[in-house]
Amino acid sequence: MDALATSSEQDQLAPLSAEDALRPENFFNRELSLLEFNRRVLAQARDGRVPLLERLKYLCISCSNLDEFFEVRVAGLQQKLSAGAPTGGPDNMSAGDLLSAISERAHELVAEQYRVLNEVLIPLLAEQGIRFVRRRQFTANPRMDDWLREYFNNELLPILSPIGLDPAHPFPRVLNKSLNFIVSLEGKDAFGRSATMAVVQAPRALPRLIQIAPEACDGRTNDFVFLSSVIHAYVADLFPGMRVTGCYQFRVTRNSDLFVDEEEVDDLLIALEGELMGRQFGDAVRLEVAHNCPEAMIKYLLRVHGLREEQLYQVDGPVNLNRLMKLSEKVDRPDLCFEPFTPRVPAHLTSSSDIFSAIRKTEVLLHHPYESFAPVLDFLRQAAKDPKVLAIKQTLYRTGADSAVVEALLQAARAGKEVTVVIELRARFDEAENIDLAERLQEAGAHVVYGVVGHKTHAKMILVVRREANGLRNYVHMGTGNYHPRTSRLYTDYGLLTADPAIGRDIHRVFLQLTSLGKLAQLEKLLHSPFTLHKGMIERVEREIDNARAGKAARIILKMNQLVERDSIAALYRASQAGVKIDLIVRGMTCVRPGMPGLSENIRLISVVGRFLEHTRVFYFENAGQPEVWCSSADWMERNFFRRVEIGFPLDDRRIRERVIRELKIYIADETQAWEGQPDGSYVRVRAQQGRRKIRAAQRRLMLAKR
Incomplete structure (x- = not known):
């Protein structure tokens, strides 16, 4: 099949085979996609709507991102080139060709960084009385x-x-x-x-x-x-x-x-x-x-x-x-910075001093940074002090040097509670900090394990076991982001606090798997990498395909940081060809080529770059009018699906699920900070429709909504 067939030919095309969907020309290179993301970050430094000192920060972030790109990705490609190994990308570009393409684009990016500094930002800062003296x-x-x-x-x-x-x-x-x-x-x-x-x-x-x-x-x-x-x-x-x-x-x-x-x-x-x-x-x-x-x-x-x-x-x-x-x-x-913003705490949590009672009454979904990270800290602090709490189990990936999360765990361990912490020592560039945390926790009497050999523990979860009148009850926090109070004010993430018995049992089983050598029993509600998350997502895409072919309501909205796993993308291509409308909100790296006639004309790809770093992973499936919404610690990448311990959790509470769907649609409608992906891997800034009065900046709307 010709993946570039015109739309007029589409009705005559046979269903896309698995083999056709995986053709290399259907995928954009992921490293080049990451450089395109850095272009979007640098564009913030040129944007006159952004406060001046914040524009300088975006310039710095684009440089820091490029440093890490060379330290990790370019370095890895050079090793593959020396070894004669394939790059492993679905586009099948050779290491030599890719390094040449990276060099060309990176040189352009660096030249633009210094042009923005010298010709734009330094003169504007001088106008504000902030001078760099030569x-x-x-x-x-x-x-x-x-x-x-x-x-x-x-x-x-x-x-x-x-x-x-x-x-x-x-x-x-x-x-x-x-x-x-x-x-x-x-x-x-x-x-x-x-x-x-x-x-x-x-x-x-x-x-x-x-x-x-x-x-x-x-x-x-x-x-x-x-x-x-x-x-x-x-x-x-x-x-x-x-x-x-x-x-x-x-x-x-x-x-x-x-x-x-x-x-x-x-x-x-x-x-x-x-x-x-x-x-x-x-x-x-x-x-x-x-x-x-x-x-x-x-x-x-x-x-x-x-x-x-x-x-x-x-x-x-x-x-x-x-x-x-x-x-x-x-x-x-301060007039040259973003206006101050104070995250709110949900009313039903502020009205109760007992967070366990509040969670028993209703599940709590927190959308950081619009909503405060404080309830998560309160959850841990109350657990550390509560004599009814017997055990606390938590995963830590990145937490920060002076972490209130760690202090609560230390307090619980010193109080004699059973504290088990799974620390991922191999969190890139945070290894030294995590080693120090592991040693501090061990000295306090906590049980510290380093996860599973060959698999990074990237799942974000806390389990609190509490003795109550009717026996032991599990309280759980699961999130899409790290337990890091500082980044919770800079990154967008979802966190769910729940006392759902089935989820509590599932999280208990996952912790058993991480700390013991036994096989994991089948989970009741959660999906779990490296076992069921990839399969579960593919099955849900296939269900949307079947629904579309049967004339039922079918739609997919996926929001994540990176989308590069080829089988997942191939499934999305098949869904597009079946007529499923697909909105992809991918902040950074992706191999998807949207809008290609006969392949992906029903896929719209956007990237939102704004004040906060978009970090939520949310997956919506229309399911013939019975929508499912999942949150996860995992992006759709090979490493997350097959080489990491990750969890995906459903939003079963109808009120919470509908709220998240509304928020996803706010992102889809963004006309201020959104960039739309093109078939060639480039991005074009989405422009507001002329005469529109309503604010169409997703992050701004959510900030106003959460006040």
Whole structure:
């Protein structure tokens, strides 16, 4: 079958076979899709409707995202290229071709990041009295020059350690993403040695943005200078008796993925601690240098790091824009930030001091950050203090260093309750923090386990076992996001508090599976990766196909972060061909090609990028007028379906289910922060219909609705 057949031919097309649906040309590449998401984030930095300091934050986020993209995805592709292994994507693009395509698009993205900084944001900030002072400006101003030279001598010089490059001092192995300078020299040092080059490494403890004292800049309070500019201006003081002929900043991005063969280690915690020490010195994958660095010096840096020219990124500005995130903390300008927003607490929870009684009366669905995370903390804190509570079991993936969640668990363990915590030590970039949490909990007397060998524990669930008049009762919290109070104010997520006996039994069985070696009994209500979640979702898609062919009501709405698993996408293609209307709300990476005649013309794909990071995973199936709504900790990815422990839970309460359906439709109708996916993998911003008065920004509408 020709997947690009015209719509007029559609009625004559045979039903899409499983083989046809899986043809590589029907899928967009997931890595390139992730770069497209980063374009949408960067577009927020250009959007004049967004407060100015928030626009700067979006620029920083786009840079941070790109760092992780190179550290993990590009690094993994380079390893596959070296090994001659396939990329594993449903589009079947080779590692070499994909790396070339990534290089082209990433260079365009980086160029746009610095254009936005230099041509848009810096001038707008200057109009608001927030200035970034250039090197040529402060060196030409005696008072400012004196102040910064004194700052350099007192705060920087004592801790900088220049390394001259000669046979006794080979090129140092610089830390991942650290700020460094390569310096060209003339003359001889105190020992009579001729030196031509040196490397200066800026310790990470140093602030990358320095606020100049008002007395040095005519009373202005918001003048800043980049650390790189200060070091560049006074670097000659590090090389007395020699002449500095050039100084250029550079930064190396390295492979930061950890590898631990869980089948071969006796203690995962100890093995990970050992691996973490080497994360800063993985293989180089990218070199960033100042735009004016001489070609000979660039070639030298590429050679010493084993990189090719396409892995070079020359930038007009600081090599690490992420550090500009700190500016909003240093500048007291609330008028340039998002307006303050206080999440609300549902009325039926504020009216009762006993959260267990409130949950028994009715299930509670919390939509963060529009609704507060406080009830989840109250649930744990009351459980820790309540003498009727016998046991608490919880999964932890990301929690934060100073977590109120962990404090409640520690309190419960010290009170003698049976506390079991399943900590995922391999949560990428949070490994060190999770190792520390595991040790603290063990010291308090909690039972700590690290999940299942070969499967990350990504499920978000709490089980509280309480003795009541009629025997033991289970209280459960399940969520789509992490138990992290800070990110609960930044990420959108759903969390369900319930005393449903069947769900309580299911969660108990899942915890038994995680902590013991036995087989899991069949679950009553929940779906569960790596066993039934994928199959359960595919079955529900197939049911919509059957309903559509039988003339019954059929529709699918899926909201998630990533959608790349090929069999799921193939099922959605078959549903589209059967006439099922499908709305996909996918924040980030997806391999779906929507709107392709004869294949996916009934699929609409949007991505919503706004003040909050969209993180909910919600799956709606019309089911011939008897709708089902599921929430999950899992995206539709191969890893979530087959290599992680995840749960999917139904919203059985009609009131809650209808509320979530209404909220999904608010997202579908967004005409302010939504981007619509195209068949070629690009996105076009959705524009509001002319003359419309009603607010069509999903996040804004939900903020107003929850007040």
